Amino acid sequence: MSIGVENRGALDPYAAARAEQPLLGRANPLAKFGALAIITVALVWSIDWLSAGIAVLCELLTLPLAGLNLRLLWSRAWPLVAAAVLGGWSTAVLAPDKGPILFSFGIWTMGEHSLLLGLGFLLRGLAIALPAVIVMACTEPTDLADALAQLARLPHRFVLGTLAALRLVGLMVEEWQTIGMARRARGVGTSGNLLSGIAAKLGQSFGLLVQSIRRASRLAVTMEARGFGAGPRTWARPSRLSAVDLWVVLGALVIAGLSVGLSVLFGAWHVVY
Incomplete structure (x- = not known):
């Protein structure tokens, strides 16, 4: 993030901490x-x-390059996995049946073609979502803001808004738990009835929305009062590209090339149209 002091990039106090991070964390x-x-x-x-x-x-x-394991990945990505499974199942059931029928239950049937189509939809969702989860897990919001402002040359207000939003995500999780405990202490949503449970979650969501708006308003006023985004700035944490970044991009090209190349080689490539 930017500060109104002289640039001390040559004496980066964060260099030692960055060197101890996994490979993707240093990129x-x-x-x-x-x-x-x-x-x-x-x-x-x-x-x-x-x-x-x-x-x-x-x-x-x-995953090891980002300092993650399967347990940590599951804790972060289980909603995406659930959505991918649901989407794959829906696609397999509703797609036109071609080839041998593998499953039939009332009006629902699933053929070999629809099963492969559903499996492809499921894996496609995971393949696109998992990199985003991995990247966000090993990316410090302040480093992202520095890169957007220094290298991408984006407007300061946009960068600071992005930084504030990322910082508030963790607070929203804690706020959700706090609101839930407060409502249970008042006996709201504890009856066990499905409809009352849904109504309680909707009320809890509305409470979280109100708290988020209030917190964002206070943060915006505070940042404006401290002069963020006003005039030229200097940088406490210089954002630079290095050899690690080249390896990261080359690794992505390898993954993309292997995925497409092997699929074409084995005749499985199926273009969306």
Whole structure:
């Protein structure tokens, strides 16, 4: 983030801490988002299961480079996994049946073609979502803001708004738990009835929305009063590209190339149209 003092980039106090981070943690955020874009562009053109499966496997192999393991990944990505499974199942059930019928239950039938299509949809969702989860898990919001302002030359107000939003995500999780405990202490949503439970969650969501608006308003006034975004700034944490960033981008190109190349080689490539 920017400060109104002389630039001390040559004496970066964060260099030692950054050197202890895993490989992806040391990479510049712009390089990581560039790698994310490469993988996404390579995968959105098809719906076959092979290219998506290869991409998911390669992405799981990069977990140690981000300081993650399967347990931590699951704790962060389970909603995305659930959405991908639901989308894959819906696609498999509703897609036109071609080939042998593998499953039949009333009006629902599933053929070999629809099963592969659903599997491809499921894996495609995971292959596109997992890199984003991995990147955000090993990216410090302040480093991202520095990269957007110094390298991408984005407006200060946009950068500071992005930084504030990322910082508030964790607070919103804590706020949700606090509101939930406060409502249970008052006996709201404890009856066990499904409709009352849904109504309680909607009320809790509204309370979180109100708290978020209030917190954002206070933060905006505070940042404006302290002069953020006003006039030229100097930088406490210089954002630079390094050899690590080149390896990150090359790794994304390898994942994209393997996914598409092997799928085409084995005749599984299926273009979305």
